[in-house]
Amino acid sequence: MARPKRQNDTPETRAQILQAARIEFAEQGIAAPLEAIAARCGIKRPSLLHHFSSKQALIAAVTDDILRMTRERLLSTISSPDGDYATTMQKIFGVLRELEREEQGVAGVLVHAMMAEDKGGPVTSKMAEFIDIIYASSVMAGSQKTQNPEEFRAAIAHLVIGEATRVALGSRAKALWGNGDGLTPLFSSYFLDDNTRKPDK
Template identity: 35%
Template sequence: MTEKRGPYRRTAERRREILDAAAAVFAESGYRAGSLKDIAARVSLDPSSLLHHFGSKRALLEAVLADKIDRDATALHWDDRVPPEQYPAALLRLAERNAGNPGGIGLYSVLAAESITTEHPDSFRDRHAQTREAFTEGFAAMADAGLLREGVDPASAAASLFALWDGAQTHWLIDPDAVDVVALLRAHLRLLTTVSL
């Protein structure tokens, strides 16, 4: 579908640039406060040119979300090749990578909170459902291997890990010195599972 060359190539690149800029601005300023002007400035365009590509600010947001959900899904999805006993460690590595990347973290904390209030894009529920499901698969594999603690079931382990992760990220953004996201996740995974971390 997407041409590698030809007349649409530059356009596709432009859209990519705009998506990235928009994600960054929305992450920093939220949806409402993040203006087309800000986004346009980052890609050295006029706001009206953004609208030429995406039609409306709302549509741009949806495109950003769809794009991010896509990427996150592949990043989080349970990989059968990872042995269950290494799943917790893999999660922690992912958390460590995120920790060095505040911009990426911010997008969801900010937009999620805003989406609660505004018109809820289904995208959000979808993303959350996908993430929970990905975690559930991982914990289910651990359960099969007998690596979960007594009384811990995969679905609720997944929900609590996800909630703790998001909550800790948000708290970290508010007060970086007071919260250690990776440490909290490690402690939580120690309680949920019997693997040593």
């Protein structure tokens, strides 16, 4: 006879744990205690460990969930181009910022997880895949500048990781970046020639 399902043994509880872990990891880093994560979603540590057998399993699940959401949003943006090449590319680079507004802690977790993992870890590898998708879509859309492929991909990586760091810092980013949004001019210098830049209004 199957055991009765406990109140906390539901997909909804699992989703709440992922959300709580995302916020705690973003605020405290990967060192955030499981007790704080459990308390944030109103359960005890043993209930959390029923869903995720270890902290490493929870970190992997959170980062997988974030990268899944990011990838889906990116592919949706690529498959539904709205406007010219420049507009489409700017929307692609805005995916992470847009997702952070809806799902607090996304960028912070990715940055913390990449810094904490060993060489060739799964988070870094999946971020590399994410960058490869942007690179491939840029090439298919027709870059406005002739670029060395390695240099072009490196430029994309700089923009993506820089944007993730800025978003992860939240209000603290102002001390480093100031009030200006550096993404647009950086994007323009890498991807647009003088004829495709939109005039200042």
